[in-house]
Amino acid sequence: MATTIRDVAKKSGYSITTVSRALNGYDDVSEETREKILQVAKELNYYPNRIAQNLVTKRFNTLGMFILERMTFQQPFIFEVVSGVVDEATKEDFDLLLFGTQSLRSGMKPHQMCTQRGVGGAIIMGLRLHDPIIQVMEESGFPTVLIDIPIKGKRATFVASDNQLGSLQAINHLVNLGHRHIGFINGHLEAWVSLERLKGYKKGIEEHSLPWKSEYIFQGDFSKESGKKGARILMTQNPELTAIFVASDLMATGVIEELTLMGYKIPDDISVIGFDDLDFASHIKPTLSTIRQDKYQLGIEAARKIIAMIKNENYLPEQHFLKTTLISRESTGPVRIE
Amino acid sequence: MATTIRDVAKKSGYSITTVSRALNGYDDVSEETREKILQVAKELNYYPNRIAQNLVTKRFNTLGMFILERMTFQQPFIFEVVSGVVDEATKEDFDLLLFGTQSLRSGMKPHQMCTQRGVGGAIIMGLRLHDPIIQVMEESGFPTVLIDIPIKGKRATFVASDNQLGSLQAINHLVNLGHRHIGFINGHLEAWVSLERLKGYKKGIEEHSLPWKSEYIFQGDFSKESGKKGARILMTQNPELTAIFVASDLMATGVIEELTLMGYKIPDDISVIGFDDLDFASHIKPTLSTIRQDKYQLGIEAARKIIAMIKNENYLPEQHFLKTTLISRESTGPVRIE
């Protein structure tokens, strides 16, 4: 059995109350008393029981993080976000309760699971665009931060990269290399980021007044396979393309494989640029040019927001997007002279 | 405020006690009463407060997972283990509290952090061989499962892949392809798995009576850079090598890059086989032959063991290792005819 406040009280000769106040830094305790109590606490190796504290104070010091749809998602991405959340939480003396794909199986909603566990706010990732949970959380009034999915409740907000910016950076990069016929392989449209990346792509095309057909866009699903398929279809239908912007690194690996199979040299014949900057982007050959998302920072921001909301009843953090960065590697190069 | 057992009692007309027993499935409650209470509970959307439950019952339904040394480790590996732990925990109705690299910063030990939070057992990963925490946990008597590090307390055990088997599989594979001069690039020796992989390598060499020099072994540190360095040194000093077994996929990417730089064709001139089978192993070119660890299962096993220990005061799961699997891809091939 762990030592309780009672033990400290007994041994120090003070009441439980006084011990509590001394330990919690109240100033209505004489310095002498505090010192003695601190001393005893140290001797006894006493640490307050957080769940008892939580029960009585109703002050929350636990975050809940829900990771839905782990499989279809890109794992390294998730892990970096989680790392950011954990680190920021630890810094703020918050614990992190992790809920997996199967946690909602019972039909319980995230805020119910949280309330039941003394968790003050929820970070949710891996949601699809029209998941009913979004509305549930909007209306629940429970502090919620979504990752990569918009939400607009009184106590709900979201964090995401500036995906439009990312697309623009990709297009600009390609245009700077002389490309004018640029294809786009997108992820599935159940992901909000896909919508944004598409907008960015179109914006880029317009801004540079590039030649344009709707056949330049292939609708993938974030899988490597869909990258391969997209590459083949795009190049077969539009042999004039000299560059392809791919909405995820994983799909981009598929694209590169397929193009290579089709006899194209990368980047000599065709430039390929991805999105995310996952770890392997720098390990594959050719190394992959891509748009980096700061995933760790995404986690940090999510944690900051949820913690701010928990600490302040009436605070709803304003929305802002994280900047993406162009990472230029080997898979993109100057357009071939025709 | 969430609905409490009190609300259910009031609305149903029964006492708190009876409600508690009805909900917890005690059989000294008439069926009629139970039905009514269940009904009211449903109407009120009542779910018991787990932290209050925990406080009074001292029955633990939370696992603590500590991830130390995140950076030097391989993130996708960790994430899969965590996924396994989460899924198994959820299945058993356990919650998972995640502690990051900085959580022990305060000087608190894992079991103290856990006790303080009503956490019944700890899974720890990312520990180095001689970390004092190992002994602390051995002696603490707190249910503990380490990942990839041996421990032998009364309430402490560990899970790991059979790394010796993995090495043997790698060597056998190479020998089957006709290789006899096989180099080895290991991880740093602060990792127990490195010791094991080394043993397996030596065993393999012996079993097949292969020609052998201590110069065939390079001591890396799991980083890609060390893979590159190792490849260069190994091939410079031992040009007779036709294959290299590398103790991690990440290092293997470095090896392949460096060998390619040096003008070797893979696998025509030299075969390379990694360890882990991380995601990118199948995305790089050439695709990487490797020894797969079932990381997800590692997580499942860790969770099972810790849960079994929590549920049973006197149970210490016996130790066993998870089988590894040879994954043969493009980076290994028959030895070149000389």
Place this chain on the structure above:
DNA sequence: CTGTTAGCGCTTTCAA
């Protein structure tokens, strides 16, 4: 400055 009392939401004797 310190202690008494009450109570967070729940389970568990013990009586009725």
Place this chain on the structure above:
DNA sequence: TTGAAAGCGCTAACAG
């Protein structure tokens, strides 16, 4: 079969 009372470990009025 049900309920009253005590208590898990802690904090928070409220007196003194």
